[in-house]
Amino acid sequence: MANDRRGDVGGEGTGLPDHELLSASDVTRTIARIAHQIIEKTADAEHVVLIGIPTRGTVLARRLAAAVAEFGGTEPAVGTVDPTLYRDDLRRRPTRALEDTQFPEGGVDDALVVLVDDVLMSGRTVRAALDALSEHGRPRSVQLAVLVDRGHRELPIRADYVGKNVPTSRSELILVSLTEIDGEDRVSIRRGAGE
């Protein structure tokens, strides 16, 4: 469930306004900070690839790659992997549409792969993405970068780079907006609209 927006159907009308967690400039700063951390932690890696999880993870991966290049690192190759076909909850929901899967030329063999997603919650999406990734090659190692970690893990998965830790209750929704898709950069929380 990369972004809670996907489950965001009847969210309106709870009467409570969305509470802003990150403004546009916060989002830019956060991405810059993660980019710096990636440069630091991957300094000795020859081949770094950022793989985004659609749809907002892919946008974040592209931005991170550009930021890494801007701050003096070697611009990493960018790809995208759709975890849908590897999910463990397909039978619990109506058929999900598939998203893009594109690997950079040169693949991911022996690369240091950084998986990128917008929101980390149960860890099930990341688990599925790891399975999908392993079908396309054998990375030297895999790291995980997320814009928001909201807790509620159901699997032993943790992020190497976290934009913001947000303690949430399951009844809340995290809404991530990115300019390329939503017209603005913003992260907010909506109370009482989740599970």
Add this chain to the structure above:
Amino acid sequence: MKHLLTVTDLDAATATALLDTSDRLRQALLGREVRKLPTLRGRTVITMFYEDSTRTRVSFEIAGKWMSADTVNVSAKGSSVSKGESLRDTSLTLSAMGADCVIVRHPASGAAHRLAGWADKDQAATGTHTSIVNAGDGTHEHPTQALLDAATLRDRLGSVAGRRIGIVGDVLHSRVARSNVFLLATLGAEVVLIAPPTLLPVGAAQWPCRVSHDIDAELPGLDAIMMLRVQAERMTGGFFPSSREYAVSYGLSEARAAMLPEHGVVLHPGPMVRGMEIAPSVADSARAAILAQVRNGVHVRMAVLYHLLAGAPE
């Protein structure tokens, strides 16, 4: 989607979703050594073919296997059908064994509909929710062929909407033509049937397409041309004087292929009778997307299985 019986059940959004899924599946498998997705693990897919077929049956089987479904093939020859078992009982038996999906080809138009009706009715008794896919019923429909043709046209032309597509030949006996006319029209294409009057069905005037008897006049205006096989096995009367005359009047010769616009695509659902409806040099030319059709067939059928079997039951 519970069954796939006819393309007329598909609206433009659903058909487009199927084609998109097919593209994504192709992407997901691109450049991989192991072409296997875990998506349909534990699901059982049975192909039940009462008519001969190479590409459709194999293509469905590969589609199922690439998605990790267990696929079982039943053909009328060598099954209890030859002992006199009715379609009804065969269907009950397969459902009772836990078939999640039965892909059926049958010489009788409407066979898939009957099976789907029984599958819905028997769900309580057999304990299995069986989806039926029509893989060709008599002269009625062949939905997955039309979907793979649309996928191929989308690849080659960039879009289906607004394109003019000619379907040439034995429309009367062709379930491929029928499915294509309706699906392509749903997707916004302009369809022209080109055939001698004897090979057009009576109802064709009510279909969402235009009818022409002059292939040479139509060729320059077509974005794609689909050549149909003359179905000798279904021909009982005199539909045209001789195969030589048919080839001369409606066959796609090299000279005719040259009359298509630069980007014009040539399709054939196969199996081809080279020298009859299509000249060998045209079938092997760069215009021909015939092998692309076969390749897309696997991905489109994977998409159909995904939409029928992967999500929660409706």
